[in-house]
Structure formats: structure tokens, C-alpha cells
Amino acid sequence: MKVRIRRFDGQKEWWQDYEVDAKPSDTVLDVLNRIREKQDHTLAFRQSCQMGSCGSCGMVINGLPALACQTRIGELKTESIRLEPLYNYKVIKDLVVDLNDFVNKHRSVKPWMIRKNPEELEEAPTEFKVTPEQNLTFVQFDYCIMCGICLAACPTVAIDPLFLGPQALGQAYRYIADPRDEGFEERIDILDDSHGVWRCHFAGACSYVCPKGVDPAKAIQYLKKDILKYRLLHKKRASTKPAELVQKAPPPNAPKPPPFDFKVEGGV
Amino acid sequence: MGEEKKEKRYKSGLLRSLWPYNFNVERYTYTLHRITGVILILYLMAHVFEIYHVALGPVAWEQTMALLGSLGIWEKIGLWIIAGSALYHGANGFRLILNEVFGMLLGKPVLPEYPYTPTSLSRNQKIAIYLIVLVVEALWIWAGIYLLWGLGII
Secondary structure (H helix, E strand, C coil), X not given: CEEEEEEECCCCEEEEEEECCCCCCCEHHHHHHHHHHXXXXXXXXXXXXXXXXXXXXXXXXXXXXXXXXXXXXXHHCCCXXXXXXXXXXXXXXXXXXXCHHHHHHXXXXXXXXXXXXXXXXXXXXXXXXXXXXXXXXXXXXXXXCCCCHHHHHCHHHHHCCCCCHHHHHHHHXXXXXXXXXXXXXXXXXHHCCCCCHHHCCCCCHHHHHCCCCCXXXXXHHHHHHHHHHHHHHHXXXXXXXXXXXXXXXXXXXXCCCCCCCCCCCCCC | CHHHHHHCECCCCHHHHCCCCCCCHHHHHHHHHHHHHHHHHHHHHHHHHHHHHHHHCHHHHHHHHHHHHHCCHHHHHHHHHHHHHHHHHHHHXXXXXXXXXXXXXXXXXXXXXXXXXXXXXXXXXHHHHHHHHHHHHHHHHHHHHHHHHHCCCC
């Protein structure tokens, strides 16, 4: 079988062809490992669990973003395979992409439990119960393995690098829908932004390619509905910038801070 | 040079965002929605410019009408494309409002089970899309016949 791989060495890009013996039951990741073991040890790609749990081996297989460990050769039904790094990401080497922006977007929506009284997270006054029915409202979005495939499929991410993207927005909804979380008002200015939920035009490609059935497109549409409802009921306008990002300039006559003291207390 | 290439995002940009090949039907509707939206904006700008000639007096207006008349069948083809764009953009926009504002046609959150068929892209969504395509096609064909009849071709 012919395998065509998009290579990048930090300087130049090129397509490289390999001939590999592959059975229909082999995964694309098996084929890549075989190439690296027997033919070309310079080929770079990520992998870890080899069972669709870690999300490391996301790449574009025959034009569609997918996990290499979950894609079998027989499913592709083609004579050759074309492998590329994930679209919309900066490439580090060959099939390895830079996930820094992706992780920062994820972090920016505060994907953790928020309580109005933060001390409750340290010392809970009582057990925070979730019924099976309540659990069903968010557990689907909890299945995200952060593979980044959804951003490679998203047409909006292709034109707006600052768009939060389906993964981060899906995770924001996962916590907002959780009855134990009270952080909707804390997150709303981040989500209700020109690079937030309204940049999504529901192409649905994220849900189509998601290897875990998370359906981030659905989560984003639910977020839009919730934000609209909140704005209408509370008549609050979205600020142009999240409050924590607005840096107040010091007054003109403010005293200058003392120079930093490099001496370590108590010695080294 | 090498640094520049490293900073560039792989296969990103406007053309990539409009290229739906290999993806789901919703992504095709997205592309068509963008393209028809641009056609309608261009038409509205041209239409405002056309109407503006009324303020310049009857001579300017007559000249504008004569210019449009000189386009012959191309004017009608242009109008037909604009009619199709308006029909599709309106109908698909209505579907998107149902999705985005009312959360309809999306299904409820479910426990994902292999082979992971997303409910937001499942039966209800597909029915809405094919219904839109059917109605828009029918009305667009009718608009084409009407324009040809106006030209005396049929």
C-alpha cells in the first residue's frame, strides 16, 4: 500500500511516499509505526495510548481529521493513504502540530468547577448531589479527550485564529450545564465575545469528526441560547473585553515601585 | 524563511474555510450560506448605488436604466442568481435561527455510544436541510421560468 505523508523539517515542506505492507485490520498508527521502525526513523508523529483515549495521534487522514489509532486501513477503502498534520495549526515537525494555542483557549474558558463561595471547594458543607437525569445534561461533553481534531475541521477557526473554537466552547458548556457549577456569570464575558460563541455558524464539522461523540456543535448552540436568555432577562450588555483583561493605568502621580531585590532571604 | 513557515498555520484561510469536500452536509450548507450572503451584500450595495441616481435627476436615472437595459439577458441571469441567493440565505437562515436561538433540531444531550452519531447532525437536521433545498430549488426554477417568460423566450 502506498502511504503519502506531508513532511516538514522546520525549513521546507514536501510530500514523501512510502510502500508498506498493511492488512485491512491494521490501523493508520500501526502503518506509521511500521514506517518509522523499518523505513524512516526521522518521521515524527505523536502517539501514546493507541486506543482512542489520549487524543495524541490526531491527524488528517485522506482529507478528514481523525485519530490514527482509531482509523483502520480497511475502513478507508482506498488504494493509498494521504496523511497530513491537523489543519489550522502551526506545524512543528511532520505530523506533529503546536497545541499551545489550543490549550490556552481551553484554559481561558475556566474549565473547572466554580462556586460563588470558593471555600466550598476546599471544605464542602454538604455533598453536591447530581441525579442521573442531571448527569445526562452534561456528561456527553465530558467525554472530550482534547485531541484538537474539532479545530482542524472548523471553518471558522480557519479564518479567525482567535476564535475560541469548538473544544473550549464545548467544555465551557460542560461546566455551565453542571448543576454543581455556579460560574456562568464569570464565564459569560469570555464566551459572549466577538471571538466567542457568535463566531460559530454551525457548520457542524466539529461534531462530524469528533472521535468520542462529544458533539461540540450542539453545546455551542445551547450556549448561544443560554447567553441570549441571560442577556434578555438581565438586560446586561456584554462588555467589549473581559474585566480581568482590562488593565487600569496607574495615576500620573503614583509613586514608582521600588527596584526588585535579588537577595534571597536566609541565604541560598 | 524557515521561521516564517513555522509560524504559518497549515491549510488555513478563507479558501480552506469554504472548502467542504469530504465533510458533512451541514458544512456544504455553511459554504453556500457564506457565498449567498456575499452575493446579497454586493447586490444591496449595487442597488443602493442604482437608487442613488434618482437624486441626481431624471437624466441620470434614465441613463442608469439604459445601462442596465443594455446588459440584456445578463441582467436577467444576474437577477435570477440574486433571487436564488435570497431564497437560500433566507430559508437556511431560518433553520439557523431555530438552531441557535431556540436550540431546536439539535436533539438532547445523550450518553455517547459507538459509532457516535451526533444528534445535532442527525435526522431532524437533515430533514430540515433537504426540505430547504427542495423548496428553494422549486421556487428558484419558478423564478427562472418567470424571467424567461418575461423575456418572451417561452
